[in-house]
Amino acid sequence: MRYLNILALGAVIGLGAVPQAVASSSAWYSSEGGKVRLVTSGKPDEAGKIHGVLDIALKPGWKTYWRDPGDSGVPPQLDISASTNIADARLSFPPPQRHDDGYGKWSGYDRPVSLPVTFTLSSPDQPATINANVFLGVCETICIPVQTRLSVNPASDPDNATDAALVKTALATLPSPARPDFGVRVLPGDHETLVVEAHSPGDPDSVDFFIAGERDYMFGAPARSERNGKLVFTVPILDRPSATPTDGGLYFTLTSTEGAVDGQLPFP
Template sequence: MQSLKILLLGAAIGSATALPAAASSSSWYNSEGGKVRLVTSGKADAAGRIQGVLDIALKPGWKTYWRDPGDAGVPPQLDISGSTNIADAQLSFPAPQRHDDGYGKWAGYDYPVSLPVVFTLSAAKDPAVIDADIFLGICETICIPVQTRLTVDPGSDPDNAEDTALVKASFAALPTPARSDFGINVLPGDHETLVVEASFPGDAEAADFFVAGERDYMFGSPARSEKDGKLIFTVPILDRPSTTPTDGGLHYTLTSSTGAVEGVLPFP
């Protein structure tokens, strides 16, 4: 079933360009399962950074993916190489939910979601135009990839209160940084497993651990166990690079009944 889903996804790929909007947000791009747009706060800070969101309005029964899409999904991607005075764009992700739809297991969202993004200007005091190629999967029983270009001139409407409020709320909803009483401790594993001990508030049944397969890592669904009163997640390593990276790490999110935290763990 997984290969069928991938084939259906691949056959559905197309592209379109949304008309540019003279505002701190782009026009909506409509697809079968929902619509997407880019929204910005309009103003760069002193360091030349503009906050924004990739706003995904899903129709009922449709879904989209976290930074790690699971067995056969499509993670959201944003390419700003065609932009003017934009050096970088970094997406962030709200805490996901775990799903099994019969075709595969995946982490993501089955409700409208706004993904925060920070745009970094090449020259902090110069005007900028965001010209972003967007690629993400919006899925019901099969995936309909959304591929479009969204354009925003953040300086054209820098005081749009509605856009600013959406951006502010989306950043406020992100997981907070992990801490000693709410986070994970990596335990000894082996070449085929990642093992972590979780600390969190609230009910253990509500806790879940998500780790992103990045840098050629691929992970399966975690198994839960308890040791000395601590919740342990054992995650199968389905694939890994031939050489373990020495820089950076893997993004993770730990959820609980009272909220979520995120961090980066060493490459196993």
């Protein structure tokens, strides 16, 4: 996708009045390609976490990105540093689709999508206010960045059934944890390739593999093949850190007609 000047346009889009909190959701923020808001379920759970969604209502023909947008996109981002009593905010992602727009191959969504987000309270017994600076890309023939602050006071309407239902529905769209009969196994590769064998119920032709480049890794589009009757994806490693990380791993999602699973792979 071709991008307009991100810094200049992002500054313009971010100007203006900050949408005020309405109940346990924010007001909608409108842009050329659609609108976005933040919704929460109101009450924290027993672990001191508030569940919510970044609700992205795309206009027809517009798209937005998965956690790994490819070599020229903008993944959805939340900065909660201006919040009160919020220690962390973690986005989760429904299964993406693969897109090729003629400028590059990337992963994302061509329909309205609700991205679950989990807010962790610093002190579970204290009130919290969420002030989230949101940054994401939306695309038609060109891509534009959307930048705004969305504010929510979860305690203002903690029993809002509509908001709670939206959050519950969004959580239900997430991939299940990978398992032996539906997941991937890393095969020997080299410094420039990640190779995985995919296992999935259902039609093998429907299976697709998505890997998120993080910690200075960058990946190209996976190429599918068959080895000894098994489905294999070979992924070019376009860039990598100077030293292989020793903690964590790389997020992946495997999709098929039978659903989707996700998990983490060791750093190659």
